[in-house]
Amino acid sequence: MINISLRLQTVASLIPDNSYVIDVGCDHALLSIYLVQTLKHIKVIASDINPNPLKIARENIKKYNLEKKIEVREEDGIKNLNKDVDTIVIAGMGGILISKILSEKNGLKNIKRIVVSPNNDYPLVRKTLNNLGFMIHTEKIILDKRKPYLVILAIPGKASNPDYFFGTLNNKSLETIYYYTNLLHTNTNILKELPKKYLIKRLKLKLENKKIKKFLLTNHD
Ligand SMILES: C[S@@+](CC[C@H](N)C(=O)[O-])C[C@H]1O[C@@H](n2cnc3c(N)ncnc32)[C@H](O)[C@@H]1O
Structure with a gap:
């Protein structure tokens, strides 16, 4: 089993089996590999704009014998999203870039969930999700090697009075x-x-x- 950070494990914990996932900005495909290793019926596209990390992603996928289970794509964001994909994951990028990637796609009507983990600009990401017709279902702040990370699961819907600054983080963990x-x-x-x-x-x-x-x-x- 591949070893991944607590941050990526938290992202994975918000994705149910039977999903068809695009892991945008997959880098070395660690999350993608973990997902197919832990969920039986999941389909995963590992995509990145940059050919260099994708080369390592392909090597990692080969190492775990998962070439048939993970489709690797070199592409920019979700502009050419496959219509069967129902789950978008974007982790480990700045909030401005995540918001830009999400807003570039015209219509997200087949998408059942968006899981994002922005490095910063949380209010902007929350606002973008809301503008795209997604409401926050779950938010988690986790400490990974003493650094705080936010992970958000959004699902289709409209929040009645969204608070972009705190989101749904009203618990005092x-x-x-x-x-x-x-x-x-x-x-x-x-x-x-x-x-x-x-x-x-x-x-x-x-x-x-x-x-x-x-x-x-x-x-x-
Ligand atoms: C810091 S890594 C994060 C990797 C992984 N998702 C994680 O959370 O650990 C960001 C990755 O996003 C990719 N990236 C940046 N802009 C992108 C875009 N527009 N479309 C797809 N990938 C992009 C970069 O090439 C890089 O591999």
Whole structure:
């Protein structure tokens, strides 16, 4: 069995068997391999825009004898999405790139779920999902080697009053407390350095800090 990070295991945990998955930006195809090794009836396309990681992806797939189970494609995002694919996974990229990739496809009507793990710009990703007609079903913050990562599962639907800043992270798990405490420190440090003329950016950070403090002080349990 292939060894993958806790972050990728968390992504995998949100994908049910019998799905037809495209792993966009598969890099060395670790997630794709793990999925076909752990789920009996899953179909997986491992795709990447870059031929170099795909070369290693092919070698890894061969090493585990999975050439017949994983289709490898060199392509940009999901522009040429196969119509039978029902699950899009995009992990380990910036939120702006994830949002761009998702928005480039005209219509996602056959898609039953989108699993994303953005490195940053979480509010933008949540907003993009909402604009594309997907509501957040599950969000998890996990600590992998002491670094926090967000993993989101979105399904077709409209959230009534979406909160792009917190998403559905209203639980006070150790991981969410850790994540928001870190964000508060980062924002505070940026504010110390940011010249006064960056008024809008300063206001945004102050507002975020206010929300985070309220979150950390409120008893949610
Ligand atoms: C940091 S790796 C993440 C790999 C893996 N998904 C993970 O979470 O560990 C990002 C990968 O996305 C690929 N990528 C970047 N832009 C892409 C695009 N528009 N379409 C497909 N792949 C892309 C890169 O070539 C790279 O292999």
